[in-house]
Amino acid sequence: MSPSMSRCLLNLRTLDIENCESMEEVITEEEHQGEEMTNEPLFPLLQTLNLQRLPKLGHFFLTKNALKFPFLIQVIIIRCPEMKTFVQQGVYMGTASLKSVNNDDEVKVVDLNNAMFNSKVSCPNLKTICIAEANSMSALCSHQLPTDYFTNLQTLYVSNCGKLRNLMSPSVAKGLLNLQVLRIINCESMEEVITKGEGIMTLFPRLIDLGLYYLPKLRHFFLTEHALKFPFLRNVKIDDCPIMKMFVQQGVSVSTPRLKCDDGVKVDDLNKWTQQRFNSQEQSEASDDNDA
Numbered sequence: 001m002s003p004s005m006s007r008c009l010l011n012l013r014t015l016d017i018e019n020c021e022s023m024e025e026v027i028t029e030e031e032h033q034g035e036e037m038t039n040e041p042l043f044p045l046l047q048t049l050n051l052q053r054l055p056k057l058g059h060f061f062l063t064k065n066a067l068k069f070p071f072l073i074q075v076i077i078i079r080c081p082e083m084k085t086f087v088q089q090g091v092y093m094g095t096a097s098l099k100s101v102n103n104d105d106e107v108k109v110v111d112l113n114n115a116m117f118n119s120k121v122s123c124p125n126l127k128t129i130c131i132a133e134a135n136s137m138s139a140l141c142s143h144q145l146p147t148d149y150f151t152n153l154q155t156l157y158v159s160n161c162g163k164l165r166n167l168m169s170p171s172v173a174k175g176l177l178n179l180q181v182l183r184i185i186n187c188e189s190m191e192e193v194i195t196k197g198e199g200i201m202t203l204f205p206r207l208i209d210l211g212l213y214y215l216p217k218l219r220h221f222f223l224t225e226h227a228l229k230f231p232f233l234r235n236v237k238i239d240d241c242p243i244m245k246m247f248v249q250q251g252v253s254v255s256t257p258r259l260k261c262d263d264g265v266k267v268d269d270l271n272k273w274t275q276q277r278f279n280s281q282e283q284s285e286a287s288d289d290n291d292a
Contacts, residue, residue, distance in 0.1 A: 059088040132159040143169035194222040229255040
């Protein structure tokens, strides 16, 4: 639809688009219609957005204006291989044209377009994010997002995003006070979940379920010198992360008072458990080599 049409959908609560092989954008670019978006909210009552199997979709909307989705609760993006940002800011420039850019504002526009969520899009009540097979996405969110950007997020699921090297910065992670489920699956370039930066005393205080699967380059979850505590963490699955030797920096404790292994044994320190698990795997592999 056009921007003018989108402004008329004041009561839209669910937007579901699937299997449209030629769709490049959901809302047409403002300049194409000779229109300028006002400060009126876009889909002010939208609660659920589902975009699946859209092979040519590059973005939801291209605009110069900041957007707010005040009631958006759930975002699902699956099999949209060309999509790297939710709302594209201005005209996108490739790496070649970036070399000749001298305007700081234009450089910032390029930076914004490298993240799925950025500071120009506000979703204050977002509770669920599910992104799978978005192979052009190089960053889930801009590292300059406000700390409280994802404060209501409860479930975060990221799968098969081949260019994703990390999930978020420490400043963004500080704001995920209500995250309960975190699953990262088959992201072949991911090296760490949270980037190295300023220390965090409290990290995901309500996390219950953590799953890390098939991450061949993952070295650690987070490097920090501060002791961490996950008071509600009950389930942890770390599978096929061959070079992960520790959860956080060596020697740092990660308190998990409610966590138990598959065999029912209590895990008081997740970091120590991760290192012991890695050492036992190394010994087992060495033993198998000797037997061979």
